[in-house]
Amino acid sequence: MKKVLIANRGEIAVRVMRSCREMGIRTVAVFSEADRAAKHVLYADEAYCIGPAPSKDSYLNIDIILEVAKEHAVDAIHPGYGFLSENAAFARRCREEGLIFVGPLPESMEAMGDKISARIKMKKAGVPVVPGTEEPLKSAEEAIRVCKAIGFPVMLKASMGGGGKGMRLIYKEEEVKEAYESAKSESLSSFGDDTVYIEKFVEEPHHIEFQILGDMEGNVIHLCERECSVQRRNQKIVEESPSPFMTEALRREMGKQAVAAAKAVNYVGAGTIEFLVDKHRNFYFLEMNTRLQVEHPITEEVLGIDLVKEQIFIAYGNPLRYKQEDIMQRGHAIECRICAEDAENNFMPSPGVIRHLVEPTGLGVRIDSYVYEGYEIPIYYDPMIGKLIVWATSRRYAIERMRRVLYEYKITGLKTNISYLRCIMETSDFIKGTYDTQFIPKHADRLRQGLAVTDEETENMAIIAAYIDYLMNLNENAPDTTADDRPISRWREFGLHKGVLRI
Template identity: 50%
Template structure:
């Protein structure tokens, strides 16, 4: 084992703060890095030491692996925590850390590289008989051959960049006539975004749920799963609302998906915290999608239902400690929701709305958690992801978690920019979400900008009716497995009149 005494967090904003807080509790000194745009950021002030690593653009600062490694050497840093995004899934950066005898708080470079290539990942997990979406097993560039395969798989199909992510290099093709043009577009976009134009073909599952399983693996061969997160409320293939557990998984399905997730981790000798993502169709058939070899943005909901600090577990694993619990020790307790509060305008196609936080007052109270990296008067930098905060609520069941989230959104005061708070209220009050009958097409099916305007102002009587109905649900017997369906609550269209 190797004790970590000083930890550099190779990230910014809320995740940098979140990692540093746990490190401080563990008696570990912290080092922040920052760009010129983040000179006055909260994570810079919180850290024991802070170093500017370049200009405001990510490519000039947070993606400068060599500079970050040099800072570690100069400050005698023992370990690097990459957070998520930036260099967190960069096998080359993990290798540089290892070469400099610096602990990388994450998986091995080999695991990162293997799971970073979707086709290689599928090949690696194939021997465990994990369900896969029908499609090609290798990258393909020959348009004619690809068209033949697509015809055999059956339209609609999905063309995906092998090295892709975030919806880039992805095309849905409804018919054979449109195939050639869409494949060329996918290859071009993949080449531009990732420097790799290789693509593969899958059967398109039109209305799936996006459910992921959190895993932890140590250096002693122990791997466990920490149950699932429901991540189906998305815009532009990116998550906006997550919850744990899912409203539709039965205990048997949860166990089966968890076993498959553990096997995916075994396929790459995984170490640390990782997430195995699945598509789940309307018949609750599930298919392996990919593995994210890092901490996820939505990890707080898993922490809430398990009582574990995932960052602390990451650090302990990196130091060489075995997991202090087994799969049998883990149980779901309660229900958690997370709303990503973005500086985006839901009424304008969720376009970023960068500006100054004229008013910024966080919600408080039992079962409310806010992970953020801003305070009142600060500007939202144009150079990075526009997420302001992660608003997390926790209750003894799904109804209570929803009620707390609605109250917290109402209490959250942000002016100067548009945010996704009002969208959160819309989703949480929608019958499809409350009943659990939703998928990744929720926004396409149910949301329009007009829907926000059609809701009346925050009438106190309507709020009371909505919350009373939710609280009534809490008094009914509930299971802790997460397999129960929440009953519809009284309809109400109250909303926050200023976000």
């Protein structure tokens, strides 16, 4: 494998290219007209425009991507995550064109892409599944009957969904009809399919997922778990590994079931089995993501394994390089998703030009990002601009490190959620590890108040710093100032040597 085309953009495209460069593999970037100056375009060995800004005309255009791959002698295509990463038709077309698809077989994608079908397969494989329907709902009246039979609360979900789209939590009968109609509409617009089904809602659940790797010889291992319960509108914000909720016995049993789930669909490559775990540590299969996850870096940090390199190694036809007994977690890792969004304005996307950027560094700090000073965040794509990952020898030290690096992370020119993430790191339930998927709703008021305090403190500091600079400039430029009568310390002059400002 000498040349790989990355059919994606943003931080994941850059991240894949870095592993390829280490492996001596040339990379090909594709980009929309809105991404001409994007970092993945600048980083790749070759880059080609594939269409206008809208995704449907560029990053989702299978024909043009394959045309670029064939014209420029590409050996393989890595889909990243999102866009075409779980598109079985794309994987099949790659195979037909003689290109290696760095991901699972299209048959496995189809088996797990339809969540109703996946539930049936998991039950046959002996994997615990949340009680719910095994046939698509045909009407709101049928949905009401099912809800009454299962018992409220229930979760109405899009069969082809993901990322929180097409999901509705229902607590009473009066909410069913509206939820049914809105979920079908959102599912159709997001995934081109309006099939929905119902699951019993697991109260006080933890969202815990297991990373798995499988090869073409039928070998499958798990790479332990990630805790993904800090979510806003079913979208993950903060992830960590290991899970503070996990016991060693539970890890062994869930890992065993994750491997069984992957084997049930002959899975090849990197994937994720997602579970819901209730407060009594009963766990249920939720879904499978047949691709690399956004939060994969925390698994890499605690295991020391490059998952992209393993994807490429497996896709080339090699057997797994690890056995289950080789997998041992080391220390603790936390990931925060950095997004260009206005946390004070209902998290509205905040595109714009990055005027100033200071990225934190130091021991155990990793940033997967695609932005730079002067870069304009486009309005057409997901607002996530990067991921901040820390590793430390213990969970306590990892939280302390994350607080420090969030304090050092500075982006100006647009709004970001950095202050909001800092508030999460200061919340007692997160610090103690006693949180579940209701963490954000439960602490919504406190997080908003903390955000206001953080912003007020920042503004006050900026005013003080500006005034000090003003006075220092007056002192420097005064006509009667000589070198002999300048103060030894301007901090002392302004009364800051005792931690008190007197001006």
